[in-house]
Amino acid sequence: MIKKIVFYLGNPDNAGRLRRLLYITLAIIVLADFLVPRGDHAVFFWDKIPGWGALYGFISCVLIILLSKFLGHQGGLMKKEDYYD
Amino acid sequence: MIEWFHPAIFFIFGAFLIPFLKGRVQQAYLVLMPALALIDVASMSQGTYWIFHFLGNDVIFGKVDKLSLVFAYVFTIMAFIGMVYALHLDDPGQHMAAYFYVGSSLGVVFACDYFTLFIFWEIMAFASAYLVFAKGGKGAVSAGFRYILIHITGGVLLLGGIIIHYKATGSMIFGPIEHDGSLAFYLILTGFILNAAVPPLNAWLTDAYPNATVTGAVFMSAFTTKTAVYVLVRAFPGTELLVVLGVVMALYGVVYAVMENDCRRLLAYHIVSQVGYMVAGVGMGTEMSLNGSVSHAFAHILYKGLLFMGAGAVVYMTGIRKLTKLGGLYKTMPITFVLYMVGAFAISAFPLFSGFVSKSMVVAASQHDHRAVVTLLLTLASSGTFISLGLKLPYYMFFAKDSGIRVKEPPKNMLLAMGIAAFLCIAIGVFPGQLYSLLPHPVHFEPYTAEHITGTLGILMFTLLGFILLLKRLDPEPTISVDTDWFYRMGVRAFMWFINNSAARIGAKINRAAFDVLPSSLSKISRNPLSVSLLAIVYARLKITQLYDSLREQSSNRTDGLAELKSRVKHLRMMSESVYDEDIQRRPIGIWVLLSFILIFFYALIYMIFI
Numbered sequence: 022m023i024k025k026i027v028f029y030l031g032n033p034d035n036a037g038r039l040r041r042l043l044y045i046t047l048a049i050i051v052l053a054d055f056l057v058p059r060g061d062h063a064v065f066f067w068d069k070i071p072g073w074g075a076l077y078g079f080i081s082c083v084l085i086i087l088l089s090k091f092l093g094h095q096g097g098l099m100k101k102e103d104y105y106d
Numbered sequence: 107m108i109e110w111f112h113p114a115i116f117f118i119f120g121a122f123l124i125p126f127l128k129g130r131v132q133q134a135y136l137v138l139m140p141a142l143a144l145i146d147v148a149s150m151s152q153g154t155y156w157i158f159h160f161l162g163n164d165v166i167f168g169k170v171d172k173l174s175l176v177f178a179y180v181f182t183i184m185a186f187i188g189m190v191y192a193l194h195l196d197d198p199g200q201h202m203a204a205y206f207y208v209g210s211s212l213g214v215v216f217a218c219d220y221f222t223l224f225i226f227w228e229i230m231a232f233a234s235a236y237l238v239f240a241k242g243g244k245g246a247v248s249a250g251f252r253y254i255l256i257h258i259t260g261g262v263l264l265l266g267g268i269i270i271h272y273k274a275t276g277s278m279i280f281g282p283i284e285h286d287g288s289l290a291f292y293l294i295l296t297g298f299i300l301n302a303a304v305p306p307l308n309a310w311l312t313d314a315y316p317n318a319t320v321t322g323a324v325f326m327s328a329f330t331t332k333t334a335v336y337v338l339v340r341a342f343p344g345t346e347l348l349v350v351l352g353v354v355m356a357l358y359g360v361v362y363a364v365m366e367n368d369c370r371r372l373l374a375y376h377i378v379s380q381v382g383y384m385v386a387g388v389g390m391g392t393e394m395s396l397n398g399s400v401s402h403a404f405a406h407i408l409y410k411g412l413l414f415m416g417a418g419a420v421v422y423m424t425g426i427r428k429l430t431k432l433g434g435l436y437k438t439m440p441i442t443f444v445l446y447m448v449g450a451f452a453i454s455a456f457p458l459f460s461g462f463v464s465k466s467m468v469v470a471a472s473q474h475d476h477r478a479v480v481t482l483l484l485t486l487a488s489s490g491t492f493i494s495l496g497l498k499l500p501y502y503m504f505f506a507k508d509s510g511i512r513v514k515e516p517p518k519n520m521l522l523a524m525g526i527a528a529f530l531c532i533a534i535g536v537f538p539g540q541l542y543s544l545l546p547h548p549v550h551f552e553p554y555t556a557e558h559i560t561g562t563l564g565i566l567m568f569t570l571l572g573f574i575l576l577l578k579r580l581d582p583e584p585t586i587s588v589d590t591d592w593f594y595r596m597g598v599r600a601f602m603w604f605i606n607n608s609a610a611r612i613g614a615k616i617n618r619a620a621f622d623v624l625p626s627s628l629s630k631i632s633r634n635p636l637s638v639s640l641l642a643i644v645y646a647r648l649k650i651t652q653l654y655d656s657l658r659e660q661s662s663n664r665t666d667g668l669a670e671l672k673s674r675v676k677h678l679r680m681m682s683e684s685v686y687d688e689d690i691q692r693r694p695i696g697i698w699v700l701l702s703f704i705l706i707f708f709y710a711l712i713y714m715i716f717i
Contacts, residue, residue: 027440031505040574047571050563057556064473065481074564077482081489081565082572086580089364099365099585105595 051075110155110168112216113143113178114226117185117209124205125198133193136201140186140208147178154218163278166218173400173546177215177336180404181208183530184328184411191415191523192321200240204325206233211329215336219278220268223337227264227301231257234330237322238314249317252591256300256310264297283341295342302334302385304351305358308378309591312362315377316370316427320418323370327414328407331377335384335403339546344391352386353483355379360490362589367582368427369417369499373410376453376495379487380406380465386484387468390475393547398467400545405460405534409452412527413495416446419516419524420503426511429499429582434508441515443504448528450500452535454492454566460531462562463538463553470551489569493580496566497573502582641678648675 029035055071067073093099116139127135152175155168185208192201206229213226231254238250270290272278283291296307303311311331315323342348359379366372380402387399419442420435421427436443448459455461465488472480515521534541542549573580631638648671655668 023444024440027436027443031434031436043567043570043574047567050560050567054557054560054564057560059557064476065478068473072564074561075568076564077485078489078565078568079572081486082493082569083576085360085486085490085493086364086572086576089361090579092361093365093585093587098362098587099583100588102584102586104586104588 047075110150110153110170111146112156112167112212113146113182114209114212114216116140116143116146117205117212118229121202121205121209124201132198132201136189136193137186139205140182140189143212144179144182144186147175147182150175150178160221163221164219165221166279167213167222168216169218169280170216171546172544173336173339174215176400176404176544176546177332178212179544180407181211181215181329181332184407185325187408187411187523187527188321188324188328190526191324191418191520193519194517195321197240200237200319200322203233203236203240204322207237207325207329211333214333218280220272220280221278223280224261224265224268227333228261230330230333231261234322234326235314237326238318240322241317241319246317249314252594253310253314256307256594260297260300260307263293263300267291267293267295267297280337280340282343285345295345295347298334298337298341299348299351299385300334302331302338302381303378304355304381304385305378306590308355308358309589309594311377312371312374312589313591315374316368320422323418324411324414327373327377327410331381332403332407335381335388335399338385338388339396339399343388343396345389348389349386349477349480350389352382352384352389353480353487355382355385356484356487357490358382360487360494362587363490363494364498364580365585365587366494367429367584367586369429369432369503370414370421370427372429372494372499373413373417376413376491377406377410379491380410380453382487383465383468383484386480387471390471390477392471392475394474394549394551395468395471397542397545397547397549397551398464398469398471401541402461402464402468404541404544405452405464405531408527408530408534409449409460412449412524412531413446413453415520415524415527416442416449417499417503419520422520423513423516424511428584429502430584432503432509432511433506434504435511435513436504437508438512439504439515441521442524443500445521445524445528446500446504447496448531450496452531454496455488455562456566457554457559457562458532458535460534460541462535463541464534466553466558466562467551485565489565492566492569493573497570498580498582637678641675644671644674644678647671 030039051072054074059069063069067077120135120139123135124132150170152170152172153168154166155170156166158165158167185204188204188208189201192204195201210226210229210233214223214230217223217226235250235254235257238246238253240246267290268278270288271283271294274288274290283294285291300307300310315326318326338348356379359375359377359382363372363375363379366375384399384402384406387395387402389395420432420439423439424432424435426432452459452461455465469481469484469488472484538553542551648668651668651671
């Protein structure tokens with residue numbers, strides 16, 4: 022059973038279907054975030070914004086990848102494998 | 107009935123029996139000791155035990171309270187899992203090192219005074235270093251030496267701090283340290299945060315762990331940094347500096363992990379990142395944040411162990427560490443993949459997994475403390491965790507471009523150990539109450555609220571979206587990343603260059619002067635010591651006369667005098683070259699003997715009068 026799911030995930034033929042499934046899931050998550058009751062323990066202003074998590078998660082992801090690779094390439098942190106030899 | 111039995115005994119003394127056991131008996135023994143230790147920990151009641159008087163101080167081995175107990179629980183559980191994972195290994199040396207390592211960690215956790223703490227702290231460093239050396243090969247041995255040197259340095263700082271603290275307070279009891287900004291405060295703090303791998307003192311971890319043995323790295327991922335978290339919780343709660351350092355750590359690990367190509371080094375960077383949450387929690391110092399740190403340490407040991415086991419299984423089966431050379435392994439290692447993913451979901455804090463109930467407590471504590479920037483940055487880092495461990499590593503290892511490598515699943519004991527850890531990761535996530543009841547302070551935190559779930563899922567799933575969109579940029583590259591170990595690795599090279607060149611030249615000069623020029627001139631002088639003083643006098647006279655003549659008009663009658671002086675210098679030079687002859691130089695010797703006697707006489711006179 023688990024093996025079947027793993028093989029399904031790995032099969033390139035299913036990529037399109039998986040992608041559609043992802044988009045639907047993303048839509049549901051954002052929608053759900055609009056519907057959930059917001060308790061009175063919101064501390065910061067963004068705690069009250071529906072969909073904040075989605076937005077911040079996406080920004081974080083892009084920021085981290087671009088910043089890290091920038092530091093690695095332009096910042097000179099990534100070196101050839103024999104650098105210390 | 108024994109009042110209390112130190113669980114470290116099972117490991118530290120138990121280790122000596124390992125080499126005498128063979129085959130199945132040894133395997134049974136290896137898992138039996140952690141199991142007994144776990145039962146021992148579970149049956150303990152709080153209190154202070156095993157107080158000995160030593161060198162005028164109390165040495166206390168057993169401080170049992172909620173804080174030490176929760177760490178003892180997870181250490182013994184992890185020791186059990188780690189031993190199961192290492193069962194296939196027929197290497198008593200490694201098993202013994204692992205036992206000493208676990209035992210000394212437990213020793214630190216129950217230590218109530220600095221002396222006990224320090225002793226176990228050092229055993230821990232040496233035992234764990236063996237797990238790096240055991241892998242063999244140039245890379246591992248040099249990494250092991252760097253590891254042990256850094257830890258010895260940290261140990262010396264800690265010892266210095268302890269001694270100053272003892273001189274100032276007169277107490278060796280280990281407890282909260284007053285935030286007085288004294289030297290002792292900072293030395294002890296530095297010793298502790300070095301083991302917690304706080305940047306810039308983090309490079310030992312990411313250098314050594316990927317170079318350790320497959321099974322050794324599993325132990326290493328659990329104990330050193332988490333004992334450091336324990337001592338920080340005990341001694342430094344509410345140290346504001348730790349909040350800053352913790353947040354820096356959380357991001358530092360994330361950024362480096364994106365650049366990394368070595369799968370276990372990538373995992374090691376996420377130890378740095380995750381321990382950052384714990385360190386920040388300690389720094390905030392509220393009941394909730396300390397609970398968060400402790401529960402996150404508990405959860406972290408299990409899921410990070412699981413991740414190291416998963417990546418270790420791949421390294422063990424393929425012999426390859428680099429993501430650029432892996433890919434497509436899902437076809438033959440689906441179970442390893444699934445178990446790894448449980449750990450990945452746990453560290454990424456997906457709902458129903460352990461990270462969700464522990465990491466969020468630290469973030470919520472910072473929220474309650476009205477720390478906006480800290481909250482935002484820690485949340486940012488959690489997105490980064492999912493990118494590297496939940497997406498990048500499994501994608502490039504198990505899927506992506508097929509590397510054509512076809513290896514089987516790892517040995518059954520490895521899968522079993524991963525299974526136990528995966529089960530616990532989910533169990534903690536689904537039933538957090540059990541873990542919460544172990545925490546040092548009462549818990550007023552409910553992780554499963556609707557908005558927390560949708561918010562977390564939003565962050566994680568949109569991270570996934572970003573990952574898919576930027577996938578090409580994230581391809582691992584065959585590089586290594588330069589960390590703060592650059593300073594000592596290159597620093598040592600510069601130092602060696604200096605030694606081999608500049609210093610060696612100076613040394614050669616000193617050598618020549620001391621062993622060549624000086625002895626030969628001494629031997630020349632000693633051949634005829636008296637001529638030296640005469641020569642000096644006549645030579646000086648000659649020089650003065652020459653100078654005098656050059657300043658004044660040269661007169662003919664002085665030329666004879668000059669010539670005479672010149673001939674005397676020449677004569678004396680020759681005399682000093684020749685061997686001493688008592689018939690020629692009897693008079694001067696007599697004078698010197700006389701002078702010596704006069705000196706001794708006056709010395710005796712002064713001695714008699716004044717003393």
